[in-house]
Amino acid sequence: MQANYKVWEMDHIINSPKPNEVDAPLVMELSEPNDLNKLSLWDIDFRQIEPGQMKTVIRARSGNSVNLIELGISKAVHQNGVSPKGKISLGLPCQDSLSTWQGQNMETAQLVSFGSSDEFDGVGFGEFRGTTISIDVQEAERLADMLGFDIPSALRRSVRYDVDEKSESLAALKKISGRLLNNASVSVLHEEEAIISNVLIAATSFEQTTDKSSPKSRSRAVKKAIEMMISSEGESLEVSQICHEIGVSWRTLDRAFSEKFGISPKQYYLRMRLNWVRTDLLQRAPGDSISDIINGRGYWHMGKFAQDYYKMFDELPSRTTVNLG
Incomplete structure (x- = not known):
């Protein structure tokens, strides 16, 4: 044909x-x-x-x-x-x-x-x-x-x-x-x-x-990456941006996090931010908007955030605030 x-x-x-x-x-x-x-x-x-x-x-x-x-x-x-x-x-x-x-x-x-x-x-x-x-x-x-x-x-x-x-x-x-x-x-x-x-x-x-980094350099990379994640607070950083700022390759950082935590740097950063939101919700003052709290941590797609939050804590953000009472 x-x-x-x-x-x-x-x-x-x-x-x-x-x-x-x-x-x-x-x-x-x-x-x-x-x-x-x-x-x-x-x-x-x-x-x-x-x-x-x-x-x-x-x-x-x-x-x-x-x-x-x-x-x-x-x-x-x-x-x-x-x-x-x-x-x-x-x-x-x-x-x-x-x-x-x-x-x-x-x-x-x-x-x-x-x-x-x-x-x-x-x-x-x-x-x-x-x-x-x-x-x-x-x-x-x-x-x-x-x-x-x-x-x-x-x-x-x-x-x-x-x-x-x-x-x-x-x-x-x-x-x-x-x-x-x-x-x-x-x-x-x-x-x-x-x-x-x-x-x-x-x-x-x-x-x-194919990563040729040493255990010491990977440990140092994890420490620097987490420091940068913490300092970002209301921002949402890309892992590639973190790699660029701390001067390591993606493969080195991914290997370093996998060895130390069993998850990727992206998963670690996501869960860190979700923990921040949960803490903020548990400390919410009367009259504080749930959406404002979530937006304040760099989340703007509420549907995706709710899915991630539920996967992490087995409850929706609204349920977390109800549990306060």
């Missing part, structure tokens, strides 16, 4: 904002791999570097926030380009499919990041095959916030991930993407959160294992 006969269908599969849940995986043979640029949000230049007739086959599946494309090329290629804007994109190369990525050897790497609108460069062996996962940045940020993560910095740039091949999150990504691309009865929409969660977990694990 040649690309020019199915352009409209490929565009629907990859770019549709609200696809039908029963959409089957689209399988298509392209006249050449660069036809992918006409059919998707990718901007890639594939250059064949191995002689012979080359065959290119793709499978595609899409949900509201996640797009999957499996690409199979029968000859060695040099690929470079720019990843889709507004997306976080990763690649799951099949074993021995990639030779180099961003100038690094790919012998042990199981996962690569294309970043978000970032330039990339890679060389594939003959019989190259791999799957790309593109995730809407806003949805990734929403789920990261729910899980208490910051988006790992490596996900925003083109890098090679040295994720343990026995990683549960990596195994889950391969299993879910394979199932979606080969089984029409599996709903993409029902698997989106699982895909995004496992991407975040795999990326966070990579950042922690």
